[in-house]
Amino acid sequence: QNRDELKSDAAVISDTGMIARGTPTPSYGLGGVTALEIKVTGPKMDLHSGVFGGAVANPITALAQLLATLHDRQGRVAIAGFYDRVKPLEDWEREAWRKLPVDGDKLILEETGAPELFGEAGYNSMERIWARPTAEINGIGGGYQGKGTKTVIASHAMAKLTFRLVPEQEGDEILKLAKEHLRQNLPKGVTMEITTGHSGPWYLTDPHSKLGEAAQRALRKAFDRDVALIREGGSIPIVSQFRGILGIETLLMGLALPDCRAHSPNENFPLENFDGGIRLNKAILQELAR
């Protein structure tokens, strides 16, 4: 409706990451995301496991068995067709990412405190996060969760799933494939309801386009260091709308450090990046005006 008033050459957003302190980091890609929720129901009420145990299916067991079919043991998503549209990593991307001034694997281990790295074989941590789609169980619940023991067979159990999407995956198609997979793998003795959430699309732009080169020059100028070209796993849905509605590309010039704890307790941002951001704003206007 306000397309004409919003006419512009490019959008500039800094809601992405900086790979290391002082390293200017243009992101040329974002993940998409889509969501669904599963409810598995067995008996019409919670049952005494001594009185009924063994004769009816346990919805928590059934849900666990169902969720276990989502991945193989190497971390690859086992939904048929899930990877069909996924663009393979370009050679130049792989090379650029391997030259980043950080050890991505080490970074992930330190930031997460996970006991070890785990993910799809054939990729390092940054490749997994930036370029490979995921199926994550964000929440699960059912039965008795309090202290001690309650010998109950719960009436139902639920799980919340999101899928991180990469180019060229379509959210609606992934939801359809996921629903088919879940229906085909539902264990006997229970029923299932699936509620689908909405989808936010992925984004990919060319860092070597005229605009992309302007962004790289501006970042170099503001931080006086070579740029590190990255993509991100997170999602900024409006970027796709800028492209679809306004017909413009978005330059993602991130200022958040890897330990910024986005959306977590102790979220933080270094003061020096406020200064850097001011320099960057001046520089990008100069470069776009050239």
Add this chain to the structure above:
Amino acid sequence: QNRDELKSDAAVISDTGMIARGTPTPSYGLGGVTALEIKVTGPKMDLHSGVFGGAVANPITALAQLLATLHDRQGRVAIAGFYDRVKPLEDWEREAWRKLPVDGDKLILEETGAPELFGEAGYNSMERIWARPTAEINGIGGGYQGKGTKTVIASHAMAKLTFRLVPEQEGDEILKLAKEHLRQNLPKGVTMEITTGHSGPWYLTDPHSKLGEAAQRALRKAFDRDVALIREGGSIPIVSQFRGILGIETLLMGLALPDCRAHSPNENFPLENFDGGIRLNKAILQELAR
């Protein structure tokens, strides 16, 4: 300590079930039970799935994969050695149970509202409940369980398990086998803590012993109907202590109907069974005194 004061010929308990209205029902066996709790931990804090998804193991996914190894798809417990000590059903038991004045399969479907029967192949519902051991997941929890979507990779996930035991299974041995199974099947990328609960033993007595026959006669007298010989899946741990400490057997002469909803909302008990219970108390004293 008070063994002498408590010296007696037998104990009589009515905390078991009556298979159908008006059908006197001596139970000659009870299940045992034992419990454990699993906590699976991945990252040290909840993570943003867009920033870290794909590079670390998801504890909920790992827990689901682990729990899915507990049973095969036919409902049989897949823990190595789990059935080693289980006594096979005797021919007379199978026969007695198939002559019961109720259709056990139909009863279970009606009482539970489950979409279909489900359990170990080769057994009907009553055999599964009374004579076959189970592994039930009584509760599961992890991550975001509220409304809508939260794209989090949870730091940890937990599940509560109980095992229903039948003669001659030992609770401590089953817990040991279960722990071994869980450790061997833990997916990569996470750690696990197991907390074991305590064990209540099973009970089995001979319904054709002198005492057992007295109980049957008393029940016949009180209800003026042929008895239905059953076992139960539930547990009454003190019965094993009566045997172990006092050296006496317990006569289980139940008065609760199948729809009594034991330990559930709308628990109920028919008035006519109060009258029956009074008649039964008189009759059992007469029969034991013969």
